[in-house]
Amino acid sequence: MTKDDIYGLTKAETRLLEVLVNPESVGKSVKYICEQAKISRNTYYKVMKKEKFKHIVKDSVLESMRGNVASILNATYINALSPKGHQDRKLLLSMLGIYSEKQDVNAINNTVTVIHDDILSIEDVMKVMTTEQLKVLAGYDEDDDI
Known part of the structure; x- marks a missing residue:
């Protein structure tokens, strides 16, 4: 057919x-x-x-x-890890529920508190991201210790 x-x-x-x-x-x-x-x-x-x-x-x-979702996500992930992957990083973090536009964030006692009462611990972030990803997101060089 x-x-x-x-x-x-x-x-x-x-x-x-x-x-x-x-x-x-x-x-x-x-x-x-x-x-x-x-x-x-x-x-x-x-x-x-x-x-x-x-x-x-x-x-x-x-x-x-x-x-092709797996291929699309993989390409997005790879690009997010590049120095020019800012938009892909935002997209992936938004999909994970750990990024949102225009929210005031306060870091107190190792917890990130978003004004809209959404609470995400640093441990939660660490569970979904590798050390290399966190380094890239934080702006560290690959060889830097965090």
């Missing part, structure tokens, strides 16, 4: 869908996408106006991402 059978798409719509769900197409121009899908710009805009097609693209991208 092909995508044409499942979604009732034309061959041009199927080719466009395949290009749109390809991670290499993210951020590419309409011209590039049309060339890859072997469709005209007119066809692209006509198809992209269809609500059903937009839902199919969204569902297909989400399904593809679900199938």
Whole structure:
């Protein structure tokens, strides 16, 4: 059974869908996408106006991402450990529930207390992060002792 059978798409719509769900197409121009899908710009805009097609693209991208979550998280993790990985560090810490934008934090008696009454001990942070990760987050060099 092909995508044409499942979604009732034309061959041009199927080719466009395949290009749109390809991670290499993210951020590419309409011209590039049309060339890859072997469709005209007119066809692209006509198809992209269809609500059903937009839902199919969204569902297909989400399904593809679900199938690659481990790879995505691994790439995010690796980038977070690099000197320029600030946004990835924020993302990972937010996912772990130990970072939140614009909160006042006080460190008292080895406990981090967030104004919104969320309490996270230093021990909790240490459980989910390795020493190397903590060094990077704290701005230490890899050889520094903490």
